[in-house]
Amino acid sequence: MSAPVDVMSMRDALYEEPGPHTLRRIRIFTGVSLVLVAALVGLVIHRFCVTGQLDPKYWSFFLKGTTWAFLGRGFLGTIGVAVTAGVLALLLGMVFMFGRISTHRPLAMVSRVVIDFFRGIPSLLLIYFFFLVLPQYGVKMTSFWMICLPVTLTASGVIAEVLRAGVNAVPKGQWEAAYSLGMRRTRILLKIVLPQAMRIVIPSLISQLVVVVKDTTLGYVVSYPDMLQNARVLITNYDALVSVYFVIAIIYILVNYAINELSVRLARQSGTRVIGRTNENPV
Amino acid sequence: MPLSELLATYGGMYVTALLTTWSLTAVSFLGVMVLGLLVTVLRVCPVKPLRVVGDLYVQIFRNIPGISLLVFVVYALPNLNVVWDYRTCVIVTVVLVGSAFGSENLMSGINTIGVGQIEAARSLGLTFTQILRQIVVPQAVRSAILPMTNLLIAVMLTTALASQTPMKPPELTGLVSYINTRTVGGITPFVASALAYAGTAFVIGFVGNRIDKKVRIIR
Numbered sequence: 001m002s003a004p005v006d007v008m009s010m011r012d013a014l015y016e017e018p019g020p021h022t023l024r025r026i027r028i029f030t031g032v033s034l035v036l037v038a039a040l041v042g043l044v045i046h047r048f049c050v051t052g053q054l055d056p057k058y059w060s061f062f063l064k065g066t067t068w069a070f071l072g073r074g075f076l077g078t079i080g081v082a083v084t085a086g087v088l089a090l091l092l093g094m095v096f097m098f099g100r101i102s103t104h105r106p107l108a109m110v111s112r113v114v115i116d117f118f119r120g121i122p123s124l125l126l127i128y129f130f131f132l133v134l135p136q137y138g139v140k141m142t143s144f145w146m147i148c149l150p151v152t153l154t155a156s157g158v159i160a161e162v163l164r165a166g167v168n169a170v171p172k173g174q175w176e177a178a179y180s181l182g183m184r185r186t187r188i189l190l191k192i193v194l195p196q197a198m199r200i201v202i203p204s205l206i207s208q209l210v211v212v213v214k215d216t217t218l219g220y221v222v223s224y225p226d227m228l229q230n231a232r233v234l235i236t237n238y239d240a241l242v243s244v245y246f247v248i249a250i251i252y253i254l255v256n257y258a259i260n261e262l263s264v265r266l267a268r269q270s271g272t273r274v275i276g277r278t279n280e281n282p283v
Numbered sequence: 284m285p286l287s288e289l290l291a292t293y294g295g296m297y298v299t300a301l302l303t304t305w306s307l308t309a310v311s312f313l314g315v316m317v318l319g320l321l322v323t324v325l326r327v328c329p330v331k332p333l334r335v336v337g338d339l340y341v342q343i344f345r346n347i348p349g350i351s352l353l354v355f356v357v358y359a360l361p362n363l364n365v366v367w368d369y370r371t372c373v374i375v376t377v378v379l380v381g382s383a384f385g386s387e388n389l390m391s392g393i394n395t396i397g398v399g400q401i402e403a404a405r406s407l408g409l410t411f412t413q414i415l416r417q418i419v420v421p422q423a424v425r426s427a428i429l430p431m432t433n434l435l436i437a438v439m440l441t442t443a444l445a446s447q448t449p450m451k452p453p454e455l456t457g458l459v460s461y462i463n464t465r466t467v468g469g470i471t472p473f474v475a476s477a478l479a480y481a482g483t484a485f486v487i488g489f490v491g492n493r494i495d496k497k498v499r500i501i502r
Contacts, residue, residue, distance in 0.1 A: 011327050011334075013398040014414070016405065018329070026329050033332045047363050120436070120484030121477045122443030125456045129473050132463040137470075210346065217348040221447075228351060242359045249351050256346035 048242075058240040062247065067234065074230030075251075081144065081216045081226060085151040086209055092152060093159030100164055103185070111160075118157030123215045126150035131222045147219040147226075155212050162208065166201035167193055203267035204274050210256045217252070227251070289471050293462055296452065301479050303454040307373060307442040312435050314378035319385025326390065337386070344383035352376050353444050369450040373442065381438045388430040392423035425498045432491025436484045455479055 018026060048054050061067050099111030127150040130141070141149075170193045178188040219226040231248045235241050267274050290297075325337035344352075353376040357369065367375065396419060404414045446457035453461050455476040462468040 010394050010396070010398060010401075013401045014327060014419070015329055015411065029330045030332060033330050033336075037332055037336055051363050053362060116485060116488075117477070117481050120440075120481035122440040122456055122480065124443040124446055125459060125473070125476055125480065128446075128456065128459050128463070129470075129477075132460060133468070133470055133473050136463075136467050214348040217350045220350075228348075242362050245351065245355045245359050249347055249355060252348050252351060253343055253346045257342055260346065 053242045058238070058243040061234075061238050061240070062243070070230055070234065071227060071248075071251075074225060074227035077219075077224065077230075078213065078216050078226040078228075081148050081151065081219060081224065082209065082213045084144075085148050085155060085216070086212050088148070088152040089155035089159050089208075089212065090205065092156035093163055096156060096160035097163040097167070098189075100160060101167060115157045115160045118153050119161070121154070123150050123154040124218055124221070126153055127218055127221050143219070143222045143224040146222040147216060147224045151212055151215040151218075154215065155208060158211070159205065159208055162201050162204045163197065166197035166204075169200050170196045199270060200272050203263040203270070203272060206266065207260060207263040207274050210259050213252070213256055213259070286471055286475075289462075289468070289475065293458070293472070296458055296461075297475060297479075299452045300455045300458040300476070303445075303452055304439065304442055304479070305483070307370075307377070307445060307454060308435070308439040311374050311377040311381060311442060312438050314374065315381035315385045315434070315438060316431075318378055318382035319389060322382060322386040323389040323393075326386065327393065341383045341386050344379050345387065347380070349376060349380050349441055349444050350447060352379060353447060357448055369445070369448040373445040373448060373450065376444060377438060377441045380441060381434065384434055384437070385431070388427050388434060389423060391430070392427035393419060395426050396422050422500060425500055428498060429491060429495045432487060432495070435491070436487050439480070439483060439487075 045054075096111050096115050099107050100115060102108050102111070127147065130146045130150050134141075167189075174192055174196065175188060178192045183191070216226055217228045220229040220232065223229065228248065231244050235244045238244070263274055322337050322340055325333045326341070328334065353372065356367070356372045356376050360366070400418055401414060404418050409417070442454060443456040445454050446460060450457065459468075459472050459476050462472045
C-alpha cells in the first residue's frame, strides 16, 4: 500500500469512460458476478450446514460472558507480548541501525550480518531456540520471555532496515548544513537527522506492529496464554473447533486491519510511504 | 552435540529438510504468483462486486496470522469434509497468505506508473489491450522485481509453519524440534538450520538485487 491515495484513481484511469454499449456489458457482468459471489457464500454456508457446524451447541457459548472474559484475558496476554516485543524491537532495531550506518567499517559489517541473519530466519526457528535449545544450557525463562524475545529479534532486523530507509530519506542538505555549522556526526544524527527520520517512518513502524501481533500467535508453542492458546482451551471445553477458530480469526483480522488502517492514514497525512519488507512479512 | 556427530546422525535428514523447505517455497511461490495475479486482475477490473471481492481477499489474508489459518486448514476443514494431506495444507496456507501480499506488490507496481501515462497513451489512440501490454505490464513487472524478491524470502520463512504439522519428512524448522525432542542437540542443529535459511535468503536477495539493478526504471 505504497500510495493508497492513488489506488482508486489508477484503477479507474485504466479504462475509458464506458459508452452505453460497454456500460450495459459491465452491468451484465456485475449482475453475473453478484450471483456467483452469492452462490459461493451460499456454498460455504451449505457446507457448514450439511456437516452440522451451524448447530447451536457450537455457537451458543459465545453468548456467555465467561467465554469473552476468558478470550479477553488471552487478548491481554497477546497485547502484553506484542507491546513489550514492539518496544524492545524498536530499541534493538535502533541499535542495529546505528551500527549499520556507522563509519566504523567492521562495526557496520557486523551489524549488517546480524540484521540480515534475523531477517533471514523464521521466528518459529528462533522460538524453538529459546524453547528447546537455551534450557539445555541452563538458561531458564518464563514463557512470556520465550515468546517475547524471538519476536523481538526477528522484528528488530526488519525495523533496523526501516529506520535506515528513514535516515536515508532525510535530504543530504541537512547533513551538509549541520556539518558546516561545525556539528559532529553523532550530534547531527541525534539532533537533526533522526527526529526527521522518525517522522517519516512512524507509519511503517506501526505497520510492523502487525507482524509482531501475528508472531505472538506462535506463543502457544511455549504455552504462553495468548488469545490463540485460550481459544484452544475453549475448543477442548466445548468441542467446537470450527466456530472458535472462525471467531478468533476474525478478531485477529480486525485488530490487524485496524493497525494497518492507522498506519495508512498516518502515512497519507504526513505524505510518506509505508516501508516494509514486502511490504511486510507474512506469517 | 558436536558438528561431526550431528552430520553423522542427521546429515541425510538435513539435506532432505533443506530440499523440503526449498520445494515447499518454490511450489508455494508459484501458487502465490498465479493467485496474486488473479486477485489483482479482480481488483482492477471494472466490475464492482469482483473488485470488492479482491479487496476483501487481500484484507483478510494479509491480516490473518499464518498459524491460525494453518490450524483452520488442517483441523477445521476436515470438519467441513475437506481433507488434504499436511504438505498440501501448508502450501495452501502459504499461498493464501502470500498471494495477498503479492497482489499488494502488483497493485503498488501499477500505482507507480501514474495516471498521466495512461491518459497520454489513450490520447495517442492506444486501445485498452495496447495500454495494458505496452505501458502498464512492462513497468509494473519491472518495479515489482524487488518487492517480489522480498516476498520470495518471506514465503520461505512462512513455510516454517510446516513444523507445526506432523508433516514427514520435516523441513528445516521441524527438524530442529525433531532433533531436540529426541536428544540433547545443543545449539548446533539450530545454527545449521538458521544458516541454511539465512544463506538461501542471502542468495535470493543478491540475485533479486542484480535483476532489479538491470531492469529498474529510474524516475
